[in-house]
Amino acid sequence: MTEQNLTIVQAVRDGLYTEMQRDDDVLVMGEDVGKNGGVFRATEGLWDEFGDNRVIDTPLAESGIIGTAVGMAAMGLKPIPEIQFSGFMYPGYDQIISHMSRFRTRTRGRYTLPMVLRAPYGGGIRAPESHSESKEMFYAHEAGLKVVIPSTPYDTKGLLISAIRDPDPVIFLEPKLIYRAFRGDVPEDDYTVPIGEAAVRREGTDVSVFTYGAMTRPTLEAAENLAEEGIDAEVIDMRTISPLDREAIVESFKKTGRAVAVHEAPKNGGLGAEITATIQEEALLYQEAPVKRVAGYDVPYPLYALEDYYLPSVARVEEGIRETVNF
Amino acid sequence: MTEQNLTIVQAVRDGLYTEMQRDDDVLVMGEDVGKNGGVFRATEGLWDEFGDNRVIDTPLAESGIIGTAVGMAAMGLKPIPEIQFSGFMYPGYDQIISHMSRFRTRTRGRYTLPMVLRAPYGGGIRAPESHSESKEMFYAHEAGLKVVIPSTPYDTKGLLISAIRDPDPVIFLEPKLIYRAFRGDVPEDDYTVPIGEAAVRREGTDVSVFTYGAMTRPTLEAAENLAEEGIDAEVIDMRTISPLDREAIVESFKKTGRAVAVHEAPKNGGLGAEITATIQEEALLYQEAPVKRVAGYDVPYPLYALEDYYLPSVARVEEGIRETVNF
Amino acid sequence: MSVLQRDPQDQVRVLDEDGSVVGDVPDIDDETMVEMYRYMRLARHFDTRAVSLQRQGRMGTYPPLSGQEGAQIGSAVALAEDDWMVPSYREHGAALVRGLPLKQTLLYWMGHEKGNEMPEGANIFPPAVPIASQIPHATGAGWALKLREEADKAVMCYFGDGATSEGDFHEGLNFAGVFDTPNVFFCNNNQWAISVPRERQTASETLAQKAVAYGIDGIQVDGMDPLAVYAVTQAALDKAKNPQEGECRPTLIEAVQYRFGAHTTADDPTVYRDDEEVEKWKAKDPIPRLETFLRETGRLDDESVDAIEESVKEQVADAIDAAESDPRPDPSEMFEYAYAEMTPEVEAQYEEFQALHEKFGDEGFLRE
Amino acid sequence: MSVLQRDPQDQVRVLDEDGSVVGDVPDIDDETMVEMYRYMRLARHFDTRAVSLQRQGRMGTYPPLSGQEGAQIGSAVALAEDDWMVPSYREHGAALVRGLPLKQTLLYWMGHEKGNEMPEGANIFPPAVPIASQIPHATGAGWALKLREEADKAVMCYFGDGATSEGDFHEGLNFAGVFDTPNVFFCNNNQWAISVPRERQTASETLAQKAVAYGIDGIQVDGMDPLAVYAVTQAALDKAKNPQEGECRPTLIEAVQYRFGAHTTADDPTVYRDDEEVEKWKAKDPIPRLETFLRETGRLDDESVDAIEESVKEQVADAIDAAESDPRPDPSEMFEYAYAEMTPEVEAQYEEFQALHEKFGDEGFLRE
């Protein structure tokens, strides 16, 4: 297989391209995805390649975008609506919660929705208000959906292809902070990375650090820094938020007995709580310290002058890990 | 103070009436709240009393209802929009998340939204699809909002009055399963029950059971049943979902060392996870058993023929408590 | 001039309240006309029985349709076999025409998802409870047909007057206009959205004129005149599939009608509306209107009416028997249909559930 | 005949592209006319500077307004002092007229909430980023005035052509129609929603005609003709406050115009539109148009134009200095403004933050 060296956003594009080549039922739709190639260029060139019927610029209406995609998917197409920023999924929230997640159950499988709802998510790019949302739990708390967040170019393409082929609706959130932050090898052909499986990004024995998306990098950086202090942290990238790879969580935790959860989403009701609860339920007896949550604060995400104080920083992650190891 | 013997839905009405009498800026709006008095009769008679300008039947449009209420509140009125069922808050979700929660932060307090968004929530009444939602975490995960769920007539009126007087926006979810299930003494005058304080419903020493809303009653029933088996459970009604009374959680847990969380909301990302995480963070050393979550399953809420299997039943709660005590 | 080229203010009618012809009778063969009548009788009788099942505690909340049979049957009969129908929650009558067995409708309102196992080829979407939320689905479905070059099929979407106030109405129709999708948007304006009257819903004089906002055609029809409804729907479906040069495919039809009964069995309409108003509209009842026309044109007589009455009763009784003797759904269904394949989380919860169920039996779960 | 009683297809104009009078010049005193011109120059110059600040990394993403000054200033000048304005994110020009200092606008786009500390009496809502979401707020604000018997004040809401596709546009205008609120809905149709052209946004011939759906008035105006915009807005505000018998208060104004520059500094319009198109619209530039008129009617001469140019430059330079020398916001603000009183949760997190901040300083947080 030929390898390419791609950024995450290029891997998104490559994943879309690959599946659109393979399967005529796959189409892309949303605001500015056509000629403009998406505001982040995630659909660049696709319109030239596949034309107006498969790369569709829509009116500015998120409920319309998601709702019509539901209708298309029920008819057997495989639409991939893009919402320009995850903070603009809310006007289409009813379609996600009341319909995307429930068509299969509602009809005992007569109608299913093989669709993928993509959106860039997360903070840190000095963007205006509403452009820095990290609210994956709004979707993880709703059964019937799968919620995927990649953190590397390889995973991005592989998970996206899995999502497109998944017979169930998938919410695919892309960490825009690292859309172009680095490159990675990505096979040119199609391949899949399974939904629902976490990845160990750094093996370690002292503490398990669970994270995902754009926080994976500062977490790894913190772990490397702490290695110099003699702390050997295991870093696990969850990759899928729902269904959560609880086996991976428990397995790592049984080894280390200590855990930290890192996410930019608000702490209250964030994935950190769910990870903690899982550890509780399945590995309490291994536990040597409280599970520490290093997360977004429970205040509205500030305008960008303060966003660095809001987001978990390397120092905060380090301190969280230290606190846990030294408990 | 004269006492009345009221149901929860009557206490809602009484709270609205009391505050509307006291404060001309308070008004009620929503679908069928006027002449019809609300589909659950929560606004019965208010239209006769206060007229068309303070008890307002609106067009069928939740984003319009919440969005215009935001505009009214920014201008200093105190609107109390009703959404007919909490499952119909989603079309207005953007207004809740992007605006209700953020006007104060956005303007450094120049504009604030003294509004209360009311909706009946929860399952168990053999209603059609979308009428049994228990998704309080969708709001608790968003900073800038307060989320209140009463479980007794007394609290209902007192918390509702607190919510109306609160300078910040409050989501007030009413457990419709027990709207008319029992009566309680409710003072005729105005009084408040503070937002953010849990209530011990049953003292006990063996295990702390945290619950709220409609699940409070089966939980208390389970606790009574278990008393016969020699298990002495403390039952705590959280009453406010956000901000959560973490002090009450920790205090009770330090006494018992064991905890169960009971809610009808889905388990994954539910309040049980947040309660567990809190215990972890603040009272790990007291812990003698995993925190058990007895919650809604992570599947779409079924049509009513199966809803009893979905909702935590007395037997399920009992078993959860037993498991925790016998760990 | 096509029936669609009228001013949206100008209501299309074929029969007056007495069943006399006041417009162009559409070209429908006799058999189909009688069938329309039979469907209306069937829907009406089903409705009466369903309400009483609910009263007897044998069924949950149910939304009656009496008064709206003309609009439902008249429009559904105009659909071709390959067309699709996207309903709200009140189109039991229209669904019947599409081949959804009454038993299914009963099961749905008895709280079984089984009711939504649409028969292959019926081409019906499941009922949508959140108001107007099905409208974008219909547009998407029509759009899918067009993208697949199957725009010789159309998708009809039903919704109420209240639904026109929701954002999804706006977004769904606007997309249809922009992408010129083969859709018919059929608004059952029954004058009430629960207790909120039509005038409180919007300040526009008609609902049909809202089409102007989307650059599509809008037309108002007497919704209690099944022949007028048929004519208008037929024309709209035709245009959706075969637009002439310069014509748009989608149409918004406002079918003016009345709900005779309660909004649902949980509603008490006497709180918010007068008997007088109800009586006024009952005079427009679509069933006697069509019956008079059919009798007067020799398509129906006492005998055939009696036979229809008999067969309708039997059909409904059989459906009720069948629904009530259907096995309770198994709790496992809750877990089975959430995803194509159970996720580990769902599986673990299913196992926990099974263990509890084994231990406590149904008594451990069922209330009362 | 009121200017509002036209067909929505019929665009109101006062000046043609060369600044010659082709309609009724509204009754505006000389001073105000010159002020309008000055505001437009100020807005244009500010815009140019703001774009270059962004390019130099001194400011974040910024949405330019060049080309849209005629619509913004013409409409805002028509507002009475007590009226309210509910903007989207592009109305820096209109906000200026309302008394929002340029420094505030800069601070906002530099990522400080301080920019939204609207001066007492300016009666401006904070910018709304989610498209169309401010429209229901405007309706609610107008409704609040009416409920308080202060409907001698009106609320003007700005939004773009793209915004008309959102459900909130529909719901907001529909409520305004039903409750007859003192509102003016001002659509800045600048032909593009980022890369999506007006024709892809909706199939309706005009945006103004969407008013028909709400039973309110709609009117299209040349949005690059500040005098026409003033006239139309003035008439709409008048009607909002003092409707005549049978008139509705709300009006939808479609101001047809063009965005000369990028959607925001993050956008590259050459990807999706031709220079030719841009040039065509640049010929309609509102600034020279008004300047010609003012010069030809003796209201402006070289000297006063130069003086305005000077003062405008100075004012913008001062504002930039002031904004850039404003202290960085303190991180504590994040915690302070979430609620009227910090909740225990926020307080605990604030304490945790403070401890970390003390320990690591800003280096523990700031990236790069």
Ligand SMILES: Cc1ncc(C[n+]2csc(CCOP(=O)(O)OP(=O)(O)O)c2C)c(N)n1
């Ligand atoms: C989004 C949403 N909001 C509220 C409701 C509650 N509700 C059910 S039916 C109804 C009235 C619907 O009126 P209309 O659209 O005229 O249809 P009809 O019931 O008259 O057929 C309301 C408010 C709902 N189902 N969905």
Ligand SMILES: Cc1ncc(C[n+]2csc(CCOP(=O)(O)OP(=O)(O)O)c2C)c(N)n1
């Ligand atoms: C709900 C929502 N969806 C998407 C966006 C992203 N976005 C920002 S501006 C814009 C285009 C707006 O176009 P228009 O309404 O015509 O206003 P203009 O920018 O042209 O002034 C889009 C899609 C947003 N801000 N809000």
Ligand SMILES: [Mg+2]
């Ligand atoms: Mg209706």
Ligand SMILES: [Mg+2]
């Ligand atoms: Mg625009």
